[in-house]
Amino acid sequence: MRVLNELQAEGVIGAYAIGGAMAAIFYAEAVLTYDLDVFVALPQTSGGLLTLAPLYAALSSRGYEERGECVIIQGTPVQFLPSYNALIEEALASANEVMLGSTPTRVMRCEHLLAIAVQTGRAKDRDRVRMLSQQSAVNYEFLAAVLDRHDLRKRWTEWTQSPLR
Amino acid sequence: MDRMDSIPPEVRRLFEASEARRQELAALPWEQKIRIVVGLQRMAAPILRARGLDVMPWELDETPEEAART
Numbered sequence: 001m002r003v004l005n006e007l008q009a010e011g012v013i014g015a016y017a018i019g020g021a022m023a024a025i026f027y028a029e030a031v032l033t034y035d036l037d038v039f040v041a042l043p044q045t046s047g048g049l050l051t052l053a054p055l056y057a058a059l060s061s062r063g064y065e066e067r068g069e070c071v072i073i074q075g076t077p078v079q080f081l082p083s084y085n086a087l088i089e090e091a092l093a094s095a096n097e098v099m100l101g102s103t104p105t106r107v108m109r110c111e112h113l114l115a116i117a118v119q120t121g122r123a124k125d126r127d128r129v130r131m132l133s134q135q136s137a138v139n140y141e142f143l144a145a146v147l148d149r150h151d152l153r154k155r156w157t158e159w160t161q162s163p164l165r
Numbered sequence: 166m167d168r169m170d171s172i173p174p175e176v177r178r179l180f181e182a183s184e185a186r187r188q189e190l191a192a193l194p195w196e197q198k199i200r201i202v203v204g205l206q207r208m209a210a211p212i213l214r215a216r217g218l219d220v221m222p223w224e225l226d227e228t229p230e231e232a233a234r235t
Contacts, residue, residue, distance in 0.1 A: 029190040030201035075224025135191035
């Protein structure tokens with residue numbers, strides 16, 4: 001987390017937030033995962049492209065190696081995901097500031113994790129929706145607004161058999 | 166009819182206790198949950214590697230057992 005904060009302070013990345021399984025674990029029980037998914041807002045290049053290359057170069061210069069789709073940072077494989085749609089941008093903008101030990105970091109809100117799972121739509125995303133719905137303090141009013149903004153309410157209702165008001 | 170209605174009461178109590186335990190686990194501090202995740206990773210890694218999956222348990226300063234001792 002310290003490395004992420006340094007990269008942000010240096011302008012290599014913009015806002016970042018932990019998403020995926022590790023963010024879900026912040027709100028629910030611990031489950032087996034080997035992934036640390038970090039969503040990042042990337043500064044645009046002069047050509048207007050969004051690219052992870054400057055981030056990978058900055059990590060490489062610190063001695064962190066790429067391995068598959070991840071970069072190994074102090075023994076943890078971290079997958080960086082650029083903000084790829086409006087829902088992710090919104091989740092990044094409203095992520096919760098939390099402390100991990102003495103290090104500040106940002107974790108996506110559980111309502112955004114639910115909406116992203118519904119949007120992504122894999123089998124494991126259904127499991128995540130079930131787990132977060134049962135174990136976390138979901139703000140259903142906030143969730144309904146997110147689902148409506150991103151046209152996800154129909155799938156939510158199909159998955160959960162629980163229409164939101 | 167609720168599907169739970171067909172389950173014997175003593176088994177239902179076990180399920181309910183299990184669910185209550187999961188809620189307790191969900192309420193643990195994040196740092197503690199991360200230590201549990203790493204413990205799970207270490208347990209599962211040999212099995213997953215035997216299946217040909219390339220997995221890498223995270224490096225933490227302490228295991229759940231070590232944390233419990235401190």
